[in-house]
Amino acid sequence: MLEALKAGKEVDKIFLQKGAIGSVRQIIELAKNKGAVVVEAEKALLDKMSEGRPHQGVIARLAIEEYADFDSLVEKAKASEHPLLIILDHLEDPHNFGAILRTALAAGAQGVIIPKRRSVALTPAVAKASAGATAHLPVARVANLAQHVELLKEQGFWVVGAEESGKVIYETKQRGPLAVIFGNEGEGLSRLLKERCDELVSVPMLGPVSSLNVAVSCGVVLFEMVRQRRA
Numbered sequence: 001m002l003e004a005l006k007a008g009k010e011v012d013k014i015f016l017q018k019g020a021i022g023s024v025r026q027i028i029e030l031a032k033n034k035g036a037v038v039v040e041a042e043k044a045l046l047d048k049m050s051e052g053r054p055h056q057g058v059i060a061r062l063a064i065e066e067y068a069d070f071d072s073l074v075e076k077a078k079a080s081e082h083p084l085l086i087i088l089d090h091l092e093d094p095h096n097f098g099a100i101l102r103t104a105l106a107a108g109a110q111g112v113i114i115p116k117r118r119s120v121a122l123t124p125a126v127a128k129a130s131a132g133a134t135a136h137l138p139v140a141r142v143a144n145l146a147q148h149v150e151l152l153k154e155q156g157f158w159v160v161g162a163e164e165s166g167k168v169i170y171e172t173k174q175r176g177p178l179a180v181i182f183g184n185e186g187e188g189l190s191r192l193l194k195e196r197c198d199e200l201v202s203v204p205m206l207g208p209v210s211s212l213n214v215a216v217s218c219g220v221v222l223f224e225m226v227r228q229r230r231a
Contacts, residue, residue: 013037013121017046017057027058036060037116065122068111068138070148074155076138077110082229083177084109085157086222089145089193090119090184091214098129099215100182101137107222111138115145146192152179159198161189162221164211166200174225182218 016028018040028038046059077083086104091097097120104112120126121141127134142148149159157179181197183189194200203212203220212220 013039013060015039015041015046015059017041017043065127065134065139067122068140070113070140070142070151073111073113073138073140074152078155078177080108080110082108083157084222084225085152085179086112086218087145087149087179087181087193088112088114088119089181089189090115091182092118092120093185094120094123094125095129096120096185096213096215098126098131098133100218101126101130101133101139103215103219103222105133105137107226109137109222111140113140113142113145113148116141116143146196149179149181149193149196153196153198159196160221161194161197161200162202162214162217163189163194163197163200164202164205166202168204169201169221169224170204172199172201174228178225180221180225182214182221185214 014028014036016038043057046057073085077085084104084107086100086109088097088100091100091114101112114121122134122139153159155177157177158175159179159181160174161181162183181189181193183193189197201221203217205211211217
């Protein structure tokens with residue numbers, strides 16, 4: 001693992017056995033310097049993750065693709081005809097993440113922004129669910145989503161949050177550079193991000209269910225934006 005870090009491999013997260021000492025600490029310091037998230041875990045969890053192979057108290061989860069630089073992602077979006085960035089507020093399910101990546105790519109988005117902590121990362125399960133979209137759509141990880149939303153607003157992006165209390169998407173006008181936020185599967189948008197949105201939009205629910213799966217909502221919202229911007 002130490003050699004992988006020195007070689008510049010992208011590390012999503014490192015699981016450290018509680019009480020680990022010695023050479024493991026060197027790995028942790030190097031990982032932190034490279035921006036990896038480090039969490040302490042019980043030995044039983046590491047044993048399960050390693051599937052019986054020796055782990056010496058530490059397991060790293062490598063990203064399947066390198067993460068994009070936030071500033072470069074913004075510049076790429078601004079240079080396009082229809083700037084569109086997707087922000088995922090602590091999404092947890094890899095299948096939802098993969099489906100959203102595929103949908104975002106099909107809708108012409110230039111990239112996706114996720115938080116470093118408490119969020120699903122670029123794992124093999126995400127790549128499989130995305131049907132290859134992870135190889136084509138840049139994903140940036142940031143330490144503080146709220147701060148980076150403010151940076152997007154300073155760059156001229158109109159920030160739209162998908163929220164069931166928002167205005168029906170079909171009754172809005174979506175033009176110009178857009179940054180669209182989709183919330184956590186269970187809790188929706190966090191208060192901090194909701195407060196920073198320029199506009200909240202929703203999908204009309206005509207049946208007995210109160211909401212849609214976040215990946216489905218993403219498809220409805222993004223392709224309504226595509227329809228409006230191509231009209």
